[in-house]
Amino acid sequence: MGALSIAELARGAGVGVETVRYYQRRGLLPDPRPQQSGTRGIRHYGPDDTRRLRFIRAAKAAGFTLEEVAELLALDRSEDRARAREMARARIALLDARIGELQQARQALSRLAKECAAGDAGPCPIIAAFESAPA
Amino acid sequence: MGALSIAELARGAGVGVETVRYYQRRGLLPDPRPQQSGTRGIRHYGPDDTRRLRFIRAAKAAGFTLEEVAELLALDRSEDRARAREMARARIALLDARIGELQQARQALSRLAKECAAGDAGPCPIIAAFESAPA
DNA sequence: ATTGACTCCGTACCATGCTACGGAGGGTAT
DNA sequence: ATACCCTCCGTAGCATGGTACGGAGTCAAT
Structure with a gap:
C-alpha cells in the first residue's frame, strides 16, 4: 500500500510539512491524534490524503478561505446538494467580479507601459493611468 | 478651496478614517506631522489627496502590495521610466497568470454546479470537480 | 460657555495563513 | 548500538492589512 510519510505527502502536493x-x-486533513492508542505514533498517509491536500490547494487558488475549504470538504461527503450548488454559484459570481477587476487593472498597467515608453524623458503618469479604472 | 476633513477624504474614496x-x-499619504510647528493641529486635504487615495485602492485591486504602491507613488514623481515600465510589465505577467488561474477555478466550479444539479440525490463530487485543474 | 462632533496620536488588538523552534521519541542504515 | 534523520506536538512568531480604543485637543453652533 502507498503509505506516505508526512514529508512525502507534503512534497506530493507542493507544500511544506x-x-x-x-x-x-x-481540521482540513485527518488529525493523527484521534487514532486508537494501539496505532499511535508515526502516521502514514495514502492517495486519499494526497487528493484531499491537492484539493485544498486548488480551492485556495479559487479564492476560498480555509474555512470555506473545510465546509467544501464536509459537503463532499454530505447529501446537501443545494448548499454545494449555492457555494459554487456564489464563488463563481465573486470570481467573475474579481476577474473583471484584474482585467481592468491589466488595462491600466498596459496603458501605463505604453505611455511610459522608452525614449521620452520625464516621469510617467502612473496615478493618471489608473484614473479611468475605478476599483 | 476644497479643503476636506479626514472623514470627508475617507468617504470620498470609500475607506475608513x-x-x-x-x-x-x-507613508502612502502625506503625514500631518511634518507640518511646521505653526500649522500643526487639524489637517485639511485637497483633490490631490483624493486622487492619491483612489489610486491606492485601484493599485491594491490590481494586486500590488502596499509596499509596491508606495514605490509606484514615488515613481510617479521620479524620472525612472525604466523602473516604472518594469513594474508594469512584471505585474501584467502576474495578472495574466492569476487571471488564468481564476478562470480554471471558475471552470471547475461550473463543472461542479452542473454535476450537482437539482433533482439527483446523494453527495456531489466536490473534490473530483477540481481534479483536472492543478493549482 | 458649554455641548457635541470631529481630530490627533499612540498603542493595542484582530484575522488569515503560514513558518519556525525545541525537545522527546521512532525508524533505519551501518 | 550508535548515529542520524524524521516525526510528533505544543507554542511562539511573522507578514499583511487593517480595526479599535482611549485620552486629549479643536471647532462650530447654540
Missing part, C-alpha cells in the same frame, strides 16, 4: 500539520490542526 | 491614518503611517 508545517503546512500539512497546520491543515491538520485546522 | 482609520485606514487613511494607517496609510499615512505607512
